[in-house]
Amino acid sequence: MLNFFGSTTNSFCDGVSRRNFLKVGTFGAGLTLADAYRAQAAAKKTEGTRSKAMKSAIFIYLPGGPSHLDMYDLKPDAPKEIRGEFNPIATNVPGVQICEHFPLQAKMWDKLAVVRSLTSVDEHSDTLVMTGYPDRVNATAGHPSFGAVVSKLRGDGPESVPPFVSLRGMSRGTEPGYLGLSHRPFTPSGPGNANLKLAGGVTPERLDTRKTLLDSFDDTRREIDASGAMKGIDAYTERALDMVSSGVVRNALNLEKEDKATRDRYKGVEQFLTARRLIEAGVGFVTLSIGGWDTHGQNFQSLKKQLPKVDQAIANLIQDLHDRGLQDDVVTVMWGEFGRTPKINASAGRDHWSPAMSALVAGGGLKMGQAVGATNAKGERPKDWAYTVPQLMSTLYRAIGIDPAMTFPNGSGRPMYILDDRDPVRELV
Template structure:
């Protein structure tokens, strides 16, 4: 079995979202080869048209809307906080002073300032459109899993890649484990060679070095001849295929690597989309800022700003942004009023912001508004499923599509399928 372990994401609810993905037994007797079979052209739900791609940047813990994209400079000090707004290159739109790179390219971005979330520390609501209480019993699929089901794999390229591990919010739900994401990171990846060549590894080298060694050993032993076409394709996907090359950042220009220093996940996401991956999800930072909100954001916002701006600019320069929709959000916002414990902001579900780019959507705008103190939507309130419905339409998927649940009952991709009309 090849196990890929995800990273830990501690939050204030003391849940460590450490996640597991097995390529081999795959948790249910499903190999990666079986995963490829399930997504092969014989799959009747696969789209025949060239599909668009998506990148979902998840900010775990709940990023502060009022300190990022929806500042309130005229509010009382206990609401507006320490940060000042700066002008973007779109007249009338301002964002945080700690995101200057996005400000200079806001004509390629759009922010929704009136998104209504749900009051739960859950990674799944913004990826499935259903709260965790429902997902515990029904198991609705994540956005990437639906893309995998509808569009299937592209040659040796998986439809869905998670750079945040096999975590809550990436699960395929009732679509089945065939549509779990491929996760290229983890401490269990050294088992690849042991599984295919029956040869234990004596040391832990880099991921790419292990794949090189595994492929040479398997080819020399003739094992590849005994594998069926799907299994060989599965191995190629990991050991020598397009995805492996996309994961090798050393192939990038040193100047590009310098631009992405410390935020290489954003570069990896861009390279995976270039390689033909349908959906990539990643996360950055920890945004559960009950204490030291401004101290933490001063460190994190400039780094996030650089990762996002470089990725979106690169997609645009390569002519890929029109066909790649990008969404950046967390599970809720933060309390507009600063708490008294240690200059922190707590959970706040009545309103949050979401950043969108690309996908052929209408950019250069701020959609909706929150109240004068950032407490609730003042106009154009949109729910999380409305944003997801818009994203599905951007990638050519009908959110009214149905799939059978575990009990065989047809289930809609989304129950609430209204859209953010300003984006379309």
């Protein structure tokens, strides 16, 4: 059984389980890897290929809503019940300070930037930061995720490499919406890795024989399909088999291919190394997550454990991209769904706070070494110019060569913009 769409479950304070779903049998019943690639191939016959200037993106999601006041927007002069337990430290960019638990990022801030004046919505979901639309809208509108858009437009990528990979499983936010099932992410979690290699005793010649047999089964299945589900999906098992036989993805997922010193640097945050390797292998979009950030209680106790891991992960990933000359070809963002309340509650925690949040950005040819925007003295809301999540997402789309004003037809055939709120974060461009 190939865990194609993930199996991770995230539970937040509202008690709702963000269960990832749809396990499918490799080349078996239901939607298989081959089916997904058939759909993608059929769709791309009418799409055209992506721009040669199109770059790659990494989205790091912090599930639960990280505290902006304890990471990148500290308020040392605020009352104790607001400023909390952490102190700011200087970065290598004059005038920019971040949390004391981020010493590695502080030393390389010229390669990073933070947007401190973002506003959000009070929803425990990754939908807003993955699609640019809140969950309450997207549940019916079906706008595609950032990765799905990359998948649709990345027409000239290597056939043996999936354009969209989620290392954190499947969620509503990663859905392709009206772009169609073929643009869902590949999720190599659980037992899926075992399916990226030839089974014992299966030679390339036997694989070719199985492919021919599969083609005949697929033809028959289309003939007897009364639902129309196969309509418009051309036979395209080749790419699925390519993934198995070429070993490109399997090699990218095999961290043993890295030297021990590199593996040691990423110890405990191995997903970030996997993300870097997938991007190097030709994947256009990777999303991953780290930690749990719904800190209604014991906020500082939790963050003392989590922030050093985030610091380790970001510093290694971004430095590696620079060392490989990829700093302009890959844009990275790290954010959650909202910030946390300025005032610390009776449980030493911070609650949901959508009027203000921060996002870390790196690469993509954007302007680094800065802190964009500011919140007021208590971190309650943007002080001057407020930016929305879609506006930052619009900036990220532009950074990888996608026009956010591009349209795609929805299920009713109506042309829909990728984003409705498309003004960029002007300080980054």
